[in-house]
Each structure stands twice: as structure tokens, then as C-alpha cells.
Amino acid sequence: MIFKLISKKFKIHNKIDFFFGNCRKELFIILLVLLFSDPVKSQHDADSLKNVLKVWNLKDDFAEEEIEYNDSSLEMFHTVRSDEKYSILTSNLGNIGSASISDIYFKRYDRFNNQFSFNEPYFIYLKNSRNSAYYNTRRPYTSIMHTTSSKVRDIQTIDFTHTQNIHPDFNFALNYDFVSSKGQYLDQSTKINSIGFTSNYKKERYFAYFSYTYNKLFNQNSGGYIDTIGADLEIATPRILNSNTSLQNQDLSFTQIYKLGKFKNLSYKDTIIKVLEPKISISHNITFQRKYRVYKDEEDESGGYYQNFNYQEDATNDSIGYKAMVNKIKIGSEEIFEKNKKFGFSLIIDAKYYEIFNFKRYFFLENSNTFFENNLYGEIYSSNFKKLYLKAYSKYYYSGYRSGDFRIGGEAKKYIFKNIPNSYIALNSKYTKQKADYFQNNFYSNHYNWENNFVPIETIDLSMSFNIPKNHFNLNVAGTIINDYIYFDGVKRPVQYDLGLSVISVSASKNFQFKRLHLHNKIVWQNSSDDNIISLPVIAAYHSTYFILNYNNSLLVHLGFDIYYSTEYKAASYNPAIGHFYFENDPEQMTGNYPNFSVFANLKIKRNVLLFFKYSNIYSIFSNSEEKKPVHVNHYPIYKGFFKFGVRWTFKN
DSSP states (O other): OHHHHHHSOOOTTOGGGSHHHHHHHHHHHHHHHHHTSOGGGGSOSSSTTSOOEEEEEEOTTSOEEEOOOOTTOOTTTTOOOHHHHHOSOEEESSSTTSOEEESSGGGSOOGGGOSOGGGGGGTTTOOOTTTOOEEEESSOEEEEEEEEEOTTTOOEEEEEEEEEEEETTEEEEEEEEEEEEOOSSTTOOEEEEEEEEEEEEEETTEEEEEEEEEEEEEEEEOOOBSOOBSOOGGGOOBSSSSEEEEEEEEEEEEEEEEEEEEEEEEEETTEEEEEEEEEEEEEEEEEEEEEEEEEEEOOOTTTOSOOOOSSOSSOEEEEEEEEEEEEEEEEEEOHHHHHHHSEEEEEEEEEEEEEEEEESSTTSOEEEEEEEEEEEEEEEEEOSBTTEEEEEEEEEEEESTTTTOEEEEEEEEEEOOTTSTTOEEEEEEEEEEEOOOHHHHEEEOSSOEEEOOOOOEEEEEEEEEEEEGGGTEEEEEEEEEEEEEEEEOTTSOEEEEEEEEEEEEEEEEEEEEETTEEEEEEEEEEEESOTTTSOOOSEEEEEEEEEEEEETTTEEEEEEEEEEEEOOEEOBEEETTTTEEEOOOOTTOEEOOOOEEEEEEEEEETTTEEEEEEEEOGGGGGSOTTSBOOEEETTEEOOOOEEEEEEEEEEEO
């Protein structure tokens, strides 16, 4: 049944013929049952008055990666934007939820793990099985956060999370994220809805993890604004007529792990309990994915933004789709094996059946390609060897579109201070060879068509990091060498650079505390061997200062300011029809050398209510209205100063 479902002819405009469309109603009923189940059952009988909330992700190798989660901390609470959390310098289209790209090179998306390249400009907002959070809690837990701004821009965000244990061994969690904004200028609105449901079950030898994620994104495309010198942009005409982009992503994943080993008897409160001592585990994951993109406009040849109209001259309705079924099987070592043998290992076989869909002759001829792709991943690592951690890994694709692609790498980490936990120095290296993204080789739309045969891209990455968490200090030195780099040029088409490129980066962060005064600092130095291909700011920096006030332990206040700054560099451009950033290589189109200054007040009332008040980009108030508006992306002015407010409530029943 599943095979018939996956192999069925793909129709991009019919949303209900896919597995997810048929199961939404059943999922909703399950959620209702779980939400209204008896919360008393979720409490452990031991120490039930003390809540324990554990949060983690499930990595690609099925290992749990714990997430630091502190819902009562007021530190940097006002930093709620996804792009600000991810990188200290990001270029976007002037509005929250719009396409963006990090200007810190080593914060950019790793394309080796790419599945659908049109998600790349939005990946910081999208949920999937890789970043889904799993929980374990002794008592039901709910968190609600809402932020808003002035009505002109009408920025609204919602972050809702509820989790509880139906049984000490069984948990479920529901998360909903909403991002919406009208933008400062015409035809700039954005809207993102993301839903994530996870559940996990752990009982002796058996572990099960389930996740379902759904993302729906809708953005208006202005194409930028023609005159940014002294113009009233709020009534300016966008460069594209009635254009929008919509993205939808669905991801359903189920993982099972069975651990082999013996049980050991332990005494606990005059009771003998059996505890498993695992040696080897066998794991299986099955994932169903569906992703598609639709681009629309009402441009014609007189508009001037697009020069090519391949199929229609008065309207565009381009669609691209991807659906897949992925199976993974893993055998790996566990705690007792690693303790006895002083090393660990894992071996993963990955089989993926997927279909890529694109109209080749618009409504007259479909271009649908089906692939059965297999890869093998293996790793071996040291365990408890004189505080030295060593790891070697490799991933190789041996069939399908990516046949011949591989990555091999290694890591060495030395823990250096006995009295400072998690202080270490680490070295990382990897070599990657991979084919061009499918849509870089083959793409068909009303405005752009191409069929390429690019040679594989080869990359060598090296990095060294030095970390002392207790002193809030981190230093990272990284470098990459790229052969046959692929990028989008001034005519908005992918081209391959046949010479070598290199990027070097040194970044450091250090926090200081002088009684109630706190200083947070981050700085990055970067150098690109050819800024006509990869343009980066040489220096990017972030600084935050805040002062702590405490009123009778009932009201905690952080008062402070933030500054973001970078040196000048060539700005990227963005083309909505292809859904990617490109580089025009115009020396007059520069960005940077513009301080973004904000002031904020964070407040904590009792234990469960946190608020912030923030005014962003104060510098714009004093700028000359006759000057050209500052941009991060060509033709897209950055937002002017605005006020923002946010509040979060947490409920621990």
C-alpha cells in the first residue's frame, strides 16, 4: 500500500492525493485524545512535586542530542527573531519571514544534506524531523509566547508548546509557530505557519520516536523598489506586479531502537530494580516527505523585470514538487560495549525513493524524474580515552542521482581543564565531493530554463575551536577550499567557477560580568579569495550591554542596548522566480558600514511571566531622508526604527 502510494503519479495541484492529506483528520483526533487525557497519569509517583523537563533532538544517526532549555531565564530574552538567534549578520528582504542568507560564511546551509534547494532561503523558520524537539516531563508543561509591533508593520509571532507524559514511559508534545508581518513597504507581507507533533516511548530495551511537521509559507514578492533615494517607499510601486511565492513542507517520521544487553539488579529504596546494561542497538527509521513550491506573477514584457517569457506572456504560475520515502537501518554500539572496548561505532544503510516534478513545457509536458538512491554511513570513535575524543566518519552514495558523492571527515577533541566542565580544544576536518543540486542542472519555468551538466564540487574544510564555558569564551578558526563552485550570476543563472576559491574565518565570543553589569561580545573576521564570487564583510560584530535590577525577588529587570555592525561589502541580490540569491558584481551596490542600534527592557514577574520591550534600529531616526536607504539585499531597504513587545507565560501543572 505504501509503495503504491509513493509510486502514484504526482499531481502538484492536488493536495489531497498524498498520504499526509489523508491522515490529517486522524492526527487531529489523536491530538484531541491526548490533550484531554488525565494529567494525573503523567506524574511519577517518586518526587512528583519536583518537575523534570528534558528536551532533545534526534540526530541523523538516531542519537539523542540534548537541548539546553531554560524557560525562566531572562538573559537575552528580547532576541526572539530566528535570524538573530542563528547568525549575528543576516541579509533578508527587509521583513521578518522573508528569504534570507547569513553573511557569516560558516553559518550558511550545508548543501551536502540538502533535499529541496528552494527551502534554503527559509530553513531557519522551517520545522522537520531533524530539528523536532522531543520531551520528557513529570508534569504537564505549557508555554505560550506572543510578540507584536506597531500596526503599520503588524509583526505578529506566536510560539505555543504543550507536552505531557501520558505514562512515565510515554510522552507527546505539540508545537505551533506563527510568523506574520505586513512589512514596511507595499507588497512585502509574509506569513509562516509551522506545526510540529512529537511523541516518544521508552521501555527497557525498546525506544520509539514519532514526529510530524507541517510548514506553510506565503510571501508577497515586490522585486524590490526602483527609487530608494528620497522616495516615500510606502507608496512606491514594486518592481513586480501581483507576485507571490508559497511553500509547503510535510514530514512524517517514525524511529524504533532496540537495545541488546543484560539486566543488572540495583537496590533503590529497599527495592530491587532491574536496569539494562546495553551493548549493541539495532535501529530503523522510515520517513515520508512532501515539499512543493509555487511561484506566481502577472508580469508581461512591458514590466521590464523579466526579459524571458517562455510559455505565457501575461501571467506566470510555476510549480515544483518533491516527494520521498526514506528507510534507514542502523547497527551501533552502546554504553557497556564502549566502556569495555574503549571505542564505539555505528553503521547506517539509507535507501531513499523520491520523485522530482517540474513542468518542462508548462501545462503541456511534464518533467518527472524518479530516483532510487542509496548511501552508506559509518563512523568509529574513541570512548573514555584519557579525556581525548577521536572520531572518523564517512558517507558514500552508491546509486541514484547522487551516485559517487561522498564525504569523509575526522574530529579530535581534548578536554583540557579538570575543574572546568566541557572545556576543550577541538580539530575538525572533512573532504566532500558532490554533484550539483538537481535544480542547478535542470530547471524549467516561464522566465528561466536551463539544462546543465556541471562537474562535481570538491570541498576541503578545516577548523579549530577552543571553548571554556565557565568563562563564557569561545574561539573558532575555520577555512575552506572549494573547487568548481556553483553560484547564480548577474543573469540569474547557475554557473560554475572553474578556478579554486577559499574562505578563511576567525570568530570569538566573550561575555563579561561586573556585579550587575553584563557585557556580551561576538566578533567575526572573514576573508574571501574572490569577492566577485563570494562577497563577505571582513568584520562583523555584535555587542550587548545590560544592567540587572531586582525588586524584592518579585520583579527582575534587564535594561540594556544591542549593536550590530559590519564593514562594507558587495550586497547580494534576490530573484523571486528562481527562489535564490544571486550576485550582480556591481561595485556601486554596497551594504554594511551601518550600525543597527536597539534598546530593550526585559522583565520577569514571579516565576512564569517574562516580558520584553524593544525599539530597533534607532540610528534610522537620525538618518537623512534624502540619502539612499540602507539595504542588506539590493533594492530591498532594511526596516526603519520600530517598537516591539513580547510576553511569555509558562504553566507547570
